[in-house]
Amino acid sequence: DTGVSQDPRHKITKRGQNVTFRCDPISEHNRLYWYRQTLGQGPEFLTYFQNEAQLEKSRLLSDRFSAERPKGSFSTLEIQRTEQGDSAMYLCASSLPGGNEQFFGPGTRLTVL
Protein backbone atom coordinates (compact mmCIF):
# COMPACT_ATOMS: atom_id res chain seq x y z
CA ASP A 1 0.00 0.00 0.00
CA THR A 2 1.45 3.34 -1.02
CA GLY A 3 -0.44 5.65 1.31
CA VAL A 4 -3.03 8.32 0.68
CA SER A 5 -2.96 9.72 -2.83
CA GLN A 6 -4.51 12.90 -4.19
CA ASP A 7 -5.09 14.07 -7.71
CA PRO A 8 -4.27 16.52 -9.16
CA ARG A 9 -1.33 17.84 -7.18
CA HIS A 10 -1.75 21.31 -8.63
CA LYS A 11 -4.73 23.07 -10.19
CA ILE A 12 -4.87 26.55 -11.64
CA THR A 13 -8.29 27.83 -12.60
CA LYS A 14 -10.08 31.04 -13.39
CA ARG A 15 -12.55 32.60 -11.01
CA GLY A 16 -16.03 31.22 -11.57
CA GLN A 17 -14.95 27.83 -12.86
CA ASN A 18 -15.74 24.53 -11.15
CA VAL A 19 -12.99 22.22 -9.93
CA THR A 20 -12.98 18.67 -8.59
CA PHE A 21 -10.30 16.95 -6.54
CA ARG A 22 -9.91 13.26 -5.83
CA CYS A 23 -8.56 11.46 -2.78
CA ASP A 24 -7.74 7.75 -2.56
CA PRO A 25 -7.31 6.66 1.06
CA ILE A 26 -5.25 3.79 2.37
CA SER A 27 -7.19 0.61 1.74
CA GLU A 28 -9.24 -0.61 4.72
CA HIS A 29 -9.29 2.90 6.18
CA ASN A 30 -12.96 3.60 6.66
CA ARG A 31 -12.60 7.21 7.77
CA LEU A 32 -11.66 9.94 5.32
CA TYR A 33 -11.11 13.60 6.15
CA TRP A 34 -10.75 16.77 4.08
CA TYR A 35 -8.82 19.78 5.38
CA ARG A 36 -7.97 23.15 3.86
CA GLN A 37 -4.71 24.96 4.51
CA THR A 38 -4.25 28.58 3.52
CA LEU A 39 -0.88 30.29 3.37
CA GLY A 40 0.73 30.67 6.76
CA GLN A 41 -2.00 28.77 8.59
CA GLY A 42 -2.51 25.30 9.95
CA PRO A 43 -4.91 22.92 8.26
CA GLU A 44 -8.59 23.48 9.02
CA PHE A 45 -11.19 20.74 9.02
CA LEU A 46 -13.76 20.75 6.22
CA THR A 47 -15.62 17.44 6.37
CA TYR A 48 -15.24 13.74 7.05
CA PHE A 49 -16.75 10.40 6.05
CA GLN A 50 -17.14 7.08 7.73
CA ASN A 51 -17.49 4.66 4.85
CA GLU A 52 -19.89 6.42 2.46
CA ALA A 53 -21.65 8.48 5.12
CA GLN A 54 -20.70 12.12 5.51
CA LEU A 55 -20.76 12.54 9.29
CA GLU A 56 -19.70 16.11 9.87
CA LYS A 57 -19.27 19.31 7.90
CA SER A 58 -17.48 22.43 9.06
CA ARG A 59 -19.09 25.82 8.73
CA LEU A 60 -16.14 26.56 6.43
CA LEU A 61 -17.81 24.30 3.88
CA SER A 62 -20.03 26.78 2.08
CA ASP A 63 -22.80 25.71 -0.27
CA ARG A 64 -20.35 25.98 -3.17
CA PHE A 65 -18.45 23.01 -1.74
CA SER A 66 -19.62 19.43 -1.97
CA ALA A 67 -17.89 16.19 -1.07
CA GLU A 68 -18.82 12.64 -1.85
CA ARG A 69 -17.59 9.16 -1.12
CA PRO A 70 -20.04 7.07 -3.11
CA LYS A 71 -18.68 3.58 -2.51
CA GLY A 72 -16.84 4.17 0.70
CA SER A 73 -13.48 4.13 -1.04
CA PHE A 74 -12.21 7.23 -2.89
CA SER A 75 -13.68 10.66 -2.26
CA THR A 76 -14.16 13.77 -4.39
CA LEU A 77 -14.31 17.38 -3.32
CA GLU A 78 -15.96 19.78 -5.75
CA ILE A 79 -15.87 23.55 -5.59
CA GLN A 80 -18.37 25.37 -7.76
CA ARG A 81 -17.97 28.96 -8.95
CA THR A 82 -14.49 29.25 -7.51
CA GLU A 83 -13.40 32.48 -5.85
CA GLN A 84 -9.92 33.81 -5.22
CA GLY A 85 -10.40 33.10 -1.53
CA ASP A 86 -10.61 29.39 -2.35
CA SER A 87 -6.91 29.37 -3.21
CA ALA A 88 -5.36 26.96 -0.74
CA MET A 89 -3.87 23.52 -0.24
CA TYR A 90 -6.58 20.89 0.10
CA LEU A 91 -5.44 17.95 2.19
CA CYS A 92 -7.01 14.53 2.53
CA ALA A 93 -6.38 12.11 5.38
CA SER A 94 -7.62 8.64 6.29
CA SER A 95 -7.68 6.49 9.39
CA LEU A 96 -8.51 2.96 10.47
CA PRO A 97 -11.74 2.08 12.25
CA GLY A 98 -11.19 3.26 15.80
CA GLY A 99 -7.78 4.57 14.85
CA ASN A 100 -6.30 7.63 16.46
CA GLU A 101 -3.75 8.46 13.78
CA GLN A 102 -4.67 10.16 10.53
CA PHE A 103 -2.46 9.60 7.51
CA PHE A 104 -2.21 12.54 5.12
CA GLY A 105 -1.90 12.70 1.38
CA PRO A 106 0.40 15.14 -0.45
CA GLY A 107 -2.39 17.64 -0.99
CA THR A 108 -3.84 19.48 -3.98
CA ARG A 109 -2.75 23.09 -4.34
CA LEU A 110 -5.49 25.22 -5.88
CA THR A 111 -4.78 28.62 -7.37
CA VAL A 112 -7.76 30.71 -8.47
CA LEU A 113 -6.85 33.57 -10.78
Place this chain on the structure above:
Amino acid sequence: AQSVTQLDSQVPVFEEAPVELRCNYSSSVSVYLFWYVQYPNQGLQLLLKYLSGSTLVKGINGFEAEFNKSQTSFHLRKPSVHISDTAEYFCAVHSGNTPLVFGKGTRLSVIA
Protein backbone atom coordinates in the same frame (compact mmCIF):
# COMPACT_ATOMS: atom_id res chain seq x y z
CA ALA B 1 -14.30 22.88 21.81
CA GLN B 2 -10.62 22.23 21.46
CA SER B 3 -7.90 24.68 20.51
CA VAL B 4 -4.16 24.64 20.00
CA THR B 5 -1.75 27.52 20.47
CA GLN B 6 1.74 27.45 19.04
CA LEU B 7 3.44 30.28 20.78
CA ASP B 8 6.18 30.94 18.24
CA SER B 9 5.45 31.52 14.57
CA GLN B 10 9.14 31.41 13.64
CA VAL B 11 12.14 29.89 15.36
CA PRO B 12 15.63 30.42 13.92
CA VAL B 13 18.36 28.22 15.35
CA PHE B 14 21.95 27.41 14.47
CA GLU B 15 22.86 23.97 13.20
CA GLU B 16 23.69 21.46 15.96
CA ALA B 17 21.99 23.64 18.59
CA PRO B 18 19.03 22.37 20.61
CA VAL B 19 15.52 23.54 19.85
CA GLU B 20 12.13 23.58 21.58
CA LEU B 21 8.88 24.32 19.77
CA ARG B 22 6.08 25.17 22.14
CA CYS B 23 2.51 23.95 22.02
CA ASN B 24 -0.36 24.51 24.43
CA TYR B 25 -3.83 23.10 24.06
CA SER B 26 -7.27 23.64 25.51
CA SER B 27 -9.87 20.91 25.90
CA SER B 28 -12.60 19.87 28.30
CA VAL B 29 -12.02 16.16 27.62
CA SER B 30 -9.06 13.84 27.39
CA VAL B 31 -7.10 14.36 24.22
CA TYR B 32 -4.60 12.76 21.92
CA LEU B 33 -1.71 14.98 20.84
CA PHE B 34 0.35 15.01 17.67
CA TRP B 35 3.22 16.81 16.03
CA TYR B 36 3.40 16.91 12.25
CA VAL B 37 6.12 18.26 9.96
CA GLN B 38 5.48 19.80 6.57
CA TYR B 39 8.17 20.40 3.98
CA PRO B 40 7.50 22.95 1.20
CA ASN B 41 4.69 21.95 -1.15
CA GLN B 42 4.19 18.63 0.58
CA GLY B 43 1.60 17.05 2.85
CA LEU B 44 1.94 16.41 6.56
CA GLN B 45 4.22 13.76 8.01
CA LEU B 46 3.67 12.49 11.53
CA LEU B 47 6.64 13.12 13.84
CA LEU B 48 5.21 11.67 17.02
CA LYS B 49 2.03 11.18 19.00
CA TYR B 50 0.82 10.92 22.55
CA LEU B 51 -2.12 8.60 23.10
CA SER B 52 -1.57 7.36 26.66
CA GLY B 53 1.12 5.99 28.95
CA SER B 54 4.54 7.55 29.30
CA THR B 55 4.42 11.31 29.03
CA LEU B 56 7.76 11.43 27.20
CA VAL B 57 7.24 10.45 23.61
CA LYS B 58 10.00 9.77 21.12
CA GLY B 59 9.45 10.24 17.42
CA ILE B 60 11.27 10.13 14.13
CA ASN B 61 14.33 12.15 13.17
CA GLY B 62 15.49 12.46 16.80
CA PHE B 63 12.51 14.51 17.98
CA GLU B 64 10.75 14.01 21.30
CA ALA B 65 7.90 15.68 23.14
CA GLU B 66 6.61 15.71 26.69
CA PHE B 67 2.95 15.74 27.61
CA ASN B 68 2.27 17.91 30.64
CA LYS B 69 -1.35 17.65 31.68
CA SER B 70 -1.20 20.25 34.45
CA GLN B 71 0.27 22.83 32.09
CA THR B 72 -1.75 21.58 29.10
CA SER B 73 1.42 21.57 27.04
CA PHE B 74 3.09 19.27 24.52
CA HIS B 75 6.39 20.91 23.62
CA LEU B 76 8.59 19.42 20.91
CA ARG B 77 12.34 19.16 21.41
CA LYS B 78 15.45 18.08 19.58
CA PRO B 79 18.91 18.15 21.18
CA SER B 80 20.81 18.93 17.98
CA VAL B 81 19.18 20.18 14.78
CA HIS B 82 20.29 19.70 11.19
CA ILE B 83 19.80 21.82 8.12
CA SER B 84 17.33 19.20 6.89
CA ASP B 85 15.04 19.96 9.87
CA THR B 86 14.10 23.28 8.28
CA ALA B 87 10.33 22.99 7.81
CA GLU B 88 6.94 23.97 9.22
CA TYR B 89 5.86 22.12 12.36
CA PHE B 90 2.26 21.72 13.44
CA CYS B 91 0.88 20.66 16.79
CA ALA B 92 -2.57 19.04 16.68
CA VAL B 93 -5.13 17.56 19.03
CA HIS B 94 -8.25 15.42 18.88
CA SER B 95 -10.37 13.51 21.36
CA GLY B 96 -10.69 10.25 19.48
CA ASN B 97 -12.00 9.64 15.96
CA THR B 98 -12.79 13.32 15.58
CA PRO B 99 -11.22 15.82 13.22
CA LEU B 100 -7.81 17.12 14.15
CA VAL B 101 -7.53 20.67 15.43
CA PHE B 102 -4.23 22.23 14.40
CA GLY B 103 -2.18 25.12 15.64
CA LYS B 104 -1.04 27.78 13.21
CA GLY B 105 2.39 26.25 12.88
CA THR B 106 5.97 27.13 13.74
CA ARG B 107 8.51 27.68 11.00
CA LEU B 108 11.85 26.23 12.07
CA SER B 109 14.79 27.69 10.20
CA VAL B 110 18.15 26.02 10.79
CA ILE B 111 21.10 28.27 10.06
CA ALA B 112 24.45 26.85 8.95
